[in-house]
Amino acid sequence: MNECHYDKRMDFFYNMSNTDTADEWTGTKLMIVLCFGTFFCLFIFISNSLVIAAVVKNRKFHFPFYYLLANLAAADFFAGIAYVFLMFNTGPVSKTLTVNRWFLRQGLLDTSLTASLTNLLVIAVERHMSIMRMRVHSNLTKKRVTLLILIIWAIAIFMGAVPTLGWNCLCDISTCSSLAPIYSRSYLIFWTVSNLVAFLIMVVVYLRIYMYVKRKTNVLSPHTSGSISRRRTPMKLMKTVMTVLGAFVVCWTPGLVVLLLDGLNCTGCGVQHVKRWFLLLALLNSVMNPIIYSYKDEEMYSTMRRMICCCSQGESPERRSSRIPSTVLSRSNDTSSQYIEDSINQGTICNKGHS
Template identity: 85%
Template sequence: MNECYYDKHMDFFYNKTNTHTADEWTGPPLIGVLCFGTFFCLFIFISNSLVIAAVVKNKRFHFPFYYLLANLAAADFFAGIAYVFLMFHTGPVSKTLTVNRWFLRQGLLDTSLTASLVNLLVIAVERHMSIMRMKIHSNLTKKRVTFLIISIWAIAIFMGAVPTLGWNCLCDISACSSLAPIYSRSYLVFWSVLNLVVFFIMVVVYIRIYMYVQRKTNVLSSHTSGSISRRRTPVKLMKTVMTLLGAFVVCWTPGLVVLLLDGLNCTNCGIQNVKRWFLLLALLNSVMNPVIYSYKDDEMWGTMKRMLCCSSDDRNQERRSSRIPSTVLGRSTDTTGQYIEDSIIQGTICGKGDLGEKGNS
């Protein structure tokens, strides 16, 4: 029967797994990571708080997509809290932690990152449902959206607690990983592969959305004038989708690959030298999400700017927002979907007649 080490401190496990980076991570490298981390966390707290406040304040955002957007902002806000906790429990301090405190440190990170990832997947599915049905907003009721949000956090909390619940190496030191000295290597393989699969599903969903919108736009181009087509072109949608996918690939894939290599016990991959920077890169995704999903939306940006400037002149901004199409993924697809629906009906019924009249004129 294997001996269990629940009462040991982390220095015991670091020594058993030959992990010495906790001693080496001092001086300029630690200061640099802490400075970057502090800046990122401050930006995460401010930007995501503004996103949540904007959704609550502006009644134009009281729809399923924006509720999910606010939940994504909450998940990213939580990621900032998790990283602040990490900054005060890293470096040489890591070896002084108890097993339970180390589980809490990693559990907060796993919960926040999983919440962001699952929320992004739900948003992708919601946008897919809306566009395929050519509706401005999905048919999700507030109760269903609330259920989805609760489910997202339930999944995230469960995934963050799985190692604490038993999938660890406290009773089998030989199975311990190098990056996470009390995590089982099999769990790291499971967690990284699961997240990569979710990422692949998101890619497929967004590619399907883009191909559908592009196909419908090409059909409509023969029934509408060039100027209207240019105004309603889904180029901005494509840019938003590609920006989202690019940011996700850059920020998440390196860290997931490193975890997978550690789970596969790759001892010659040099993963210890890059782990802290890939952690910052994953955190950067929470910084970029408000930019990608919110600041490209004129109405969202206008609402947040009014809150920052404490301006009471909402009417001018609302009139301005109604003239400028939203460019965030949710708003762009909604506008495009409505435009596609209306134009197909008009083009099918009287498209050729209208073109004939224009030719005669």
């Protein structure tokens, strides 16, 4: 019978896996990584808080898509918390951690990734429901959206806790991973493959929707009254979603591939040398999302700027003409397929925020 090692500290498992936790995490390099990590985490907290506040404050965002977008921002905010906890419990400190504290460290990261991924899957379903009917927003009620958000976090918390619940190598050291010394290699294979398959499914779904909307827009344009920009609004919103998904896939795929190689016990792949850089790349995803929201959606940008302007009476810079006009409806009770754009008086934007 295999002996279990619940009472051991992490130095025992790191030594068994021949992992050098101190390499590249001491001296100047460590300080540089911590400084960049701290800056990024502060930006994540502030920017994603602004996105959530914008959805709550602006009644034009009170639709299923934007509720889910706010939940994605909440997942990014949670990722920032996970990275802060990681920064204070990594490098040479890793070997001093208890098994439970190490499980907490990794569980927070796994939960944040699962929350973001599951949220993107739900957004894909919501986009399919609305876009296939050529509408900006689906008819999901607030009650159903709230239930979906609760399910998203329940799944995320469960997936983050799976290794703690038993799928680990504490009782079978020979199956331990190198990057995650108390994770079973079989769990890493399951976790990374399931995430990569989910990436592929979402990419295929969004490409299908994108092609459908583009085809329908081209067919209906000559026969539809109204401005060209109104008819292209569904395509603009799809581009925003696809940009968010693209950034997510680009930032997370390299790290997942490295974990998969480790799960497959690829000893000659040099996974130890690139793991830190890919972790920083994953952190960058939570930094990019708020920038994408504000750049792609004019109304989101305007709402966030009004909230920032409330702290200052100074003159705001002119908006860039490359931003895409707002994709929200002007009335919450409008369920038709007409897409209404909102014009904003830039000269009085801060004054409106104070009124």
